[in-house]
Amino acid sequence: MNVWYAVCSINEKRCTQCFAAWKAMGYRTAVLLDKGKPVPQNTDLHIEESVWPGYYQSFIKLCKTIGDAADIVVTGGDDITPDFKNRADKIGKEFFEHFPDGFGVMQPTGDDMPGRYEICPSPWIGSGWIRRAYGGKHPVWPEYFGFFGDEELKNVSEKLGVLWRRDDLIQYHDHWSRKDGPKKTDYQIKNDGYWKADETLFHARKAEGFPGHEPLIA
Secondary structure (H helix, E strand, O other): OOEEEEOOOOHHHHHHHHHHHHHHHHOOEEEEEEOOOOOOOOOEEEEEEOOOHHHHHHHHHHHHHHHHHHOEEEEEOOOOOOOOOOOOHOOOOHHHHHHOOOEEEEEOOOOOOOOOOOOOOEEEEHHHHHHHHHHHOOOOOOOOOOOOOOHHHHHHHHHHOEEEEEEEOOOOOOEEEOOOOOOOHHHHHHHHHHHHHHHHHHHHHOEEEEOOOOOOOO
16 A cells, blocks of 8 residues: 655755654655755655746646555645554555545544635545546646645535545644644745635636536546
């Protein structure tokens, strides 16, 4: 069972610590980072980009690069830790018992982060979904830059009847909005500028039934 944790990051220290936790629980790790930046420790695969393509394009590139080496790709950020009570292969086995063809999205919801039932902020995405979602073109909608793609993923996977929420699994998000959370970074503040455009895109696509979401026929 090859389960990968794949994210984009420009924070070497935080990503190194994050990946150490995921690898300790049996995951392989992949990161997309700015060209020339130090590769975080505990990284199995990395991609360098001269211009950051945005969060969702980064994930698409990582999935394509990992390719058939992954049964499942989990994503999120360098501020999310794995469930520490269950190893990757155990959860992965349960995933394929639930989605035998790998066409599914599983979102751990045991973390008490507000809004966790409205989005898929740290989803498990099966190989079948990666191959077949959106007409076989991409696992997430590529036009979002940094926001709302996780809400579309929740809506689309739910619409297709393949969203599995797991209250028994905790992937803790050390988010800046928490009472004792970290301070928002400079790059997070910069990325806030993409919120409005992504929000407008999401509501337009939702009103139209998320055009192009139909999966490739197996």
